[in-house]
Ligand SMILES: Nc1ncnc2c1ncn2[C@@H]1O[C@H](COP(=O)(O)OP(=O)(O)O)[C@@H](O)[C@H]1O
């Protein structure tokens with residue numbers, strides 16, 4: 001087992017619009033060790049989301065290789081990739097992306113439908129995950145009955161319920177007020193420190209980025225600087 | 232285990248989908264009513280042909296035969312002499328009654344009568360029957376008045392004709408040809424074609440319409456359904472006769488077949504075109520449904536759900552739309568049309584036949600299946616699109 005959980009080597013991503021070519025990622029390399037908490041910063045449109053999607057296996061590069069937990073994922077078939085995602089990554093979205101017709105519990109249970117668990121086991125796991133994010137008294141609430149911060153915590157519970165090695169968070173506090181954002185960041189730090197989750201978090205916010213172990217800057221398709229967080 | 236899992240995925244995604252339906256009542260109701268309308272029309276049209284066929288089927292008995300001139304396809308184009316009629320009545324296989332063989336030599340002409348609603352004239356069969364005419368028809372029963380007196384210009388009217396045409400009440404007088412006729416009774420005949428007719432004594436009819444001593448058909452009651460063979464063999468091998476023998480039930484089924492299949496073809500053509508419209512409405516609805524859930528679907532796919540559960544869930548939603556539309560359409564057709572009395576031209580006799588629309592369970596099933604097909608076709612393209620959407624672009628749609 002190698003030291004780094006994510007190993008990105010000379011990855012390119014190019015969008016073609018007619019004759020125009022937009023090089024979003026230009027032979028970018030990045031290595032993220034197990035247990036790391038990386039904040040990915042950069043101007044809007046610099047390719048942060050694109051990079052995160054590549055690591056999470058919902059997009060494919062136009063060149064280079066991506067290895068996540070010893071598995072080369074850029075060559076997997078669509079079907080194998082979908083199965084891989086359900087086992088190895090947890091996504092946390094800026095807009096939470098909860099299903100409005102489902103209760104918190106049911107939302108968190110969703111990824112477990114892709115495992116061999118029976119209904120009772122799934123329910124138990126979902127409730128444990130919700131308790132872990134401090135929502136033990138919100139099992140049967142629908143997303144519309146929750147605050148933004150609570151919704152994002154449901155989103156995090158959904159991301160960790162299958163116990164993946166890595167959490168990919170795309171501006172998880174981007175839609176939250178400062179206090180709820182801080183609570184979500186506290187939660188992510190706790191998951192990184194006590195559960196050993198590897199976290200890559202895209203953020204605009206320098207204050208949020210400070211909570212990570214290190215900060216990576218993305219600009220013009222390349223990583224421009226890597227800095228250790230002050231903390 | 233894998234498979235159960237996969238079913239679980241499909242079930243849960245479908246469940247979510249269906250719970251989303253009430254969120255888009257507008258387009259859903261339009262598509263549902265579109266499908267319901269098509270099914271209602273389809274079932275109504277097919278119920279016409281079912282009702283017509285059923286009337287024709289009850290007209291013919293298994294143990295009765297009808298004899299017409301060889302080469303004729305209907306009574307109207309047939310002709311039989313008095314001698315032939317006698318030979319036919321004496322043939323083996325014919326059941327015996329109190330007054331000799333059970334047979335009825337018949338002749339009919341077509342007369343005009345005004346329709347009750349519109350007052351416009353339509354053709355009515357005016358049939359002359361012999362004394363055996365009532366006995367060869369098992370279901371014949373007077374419902375009002377009395378039988379006509381042989382030799383007098385008196386008529387009895389089938390209850391279908393009495394309902395459809397004006398001035399045929401018991402006691403009224405009507406003039407057909409150069410004569411005045413008195414209505415002395417109404418009758419029923421188990422819902423058969425005869426209920427659309429007016430009857431008198433065949434001798435009187437021959438006289439009134441200058442038909443000499445000729446007839447068109449002979450109806451006989453057979454000793455049993457199996458006796459048809461002996462009866463037919465005897466007649467066809469008799470050198471004095473040139474006749475066609477057919478079991479009565481088959482004779483009418485053949486006649487019904489032509490008109491019924493014309494009605495059915497028209498029904499399918501019309502509802503086929505309407506169906507295109509309904510499918511279009513279903514496609515729009517399902518597109519709206521899919522695009523309102525673009526992000527949801529992409530999120531599920533990001534979590535690791537496959538394409539297939541997505542396709543199935545959208546199709547399931549479309550099928551539910553189809554089933555509901557089909558059920559509504561079927562109910563509307565049943566309430567609105569079942570038992571609806573109508574009359575149409577019977578092409579075999581060029582006269583009106585009255586019958587009731589018949590919405591059978593089989594027709595309702597046909598309607599619902601058609602609705603399911605419309606829903607399925609409507610859901611195919613949108614479901615395909617839902618599953619093909621790249622996850623990344625769909626996730627950006629906020
Ligand atoms: N499907 C696409 N087609 C064309 N251009 C795209 C597509 N997706 C993203 N882009 C472009 O790629 C660049 C990087 O996008 P993104 O990764 O979302 O940036 P960030 O998350 O850093 O704001 C942007 O300029 C964006 O417009």
Ligand SMILES: [Mg+2]
Nearest residue numbers: 048049050170
């Ligand atoms: Mg972004």
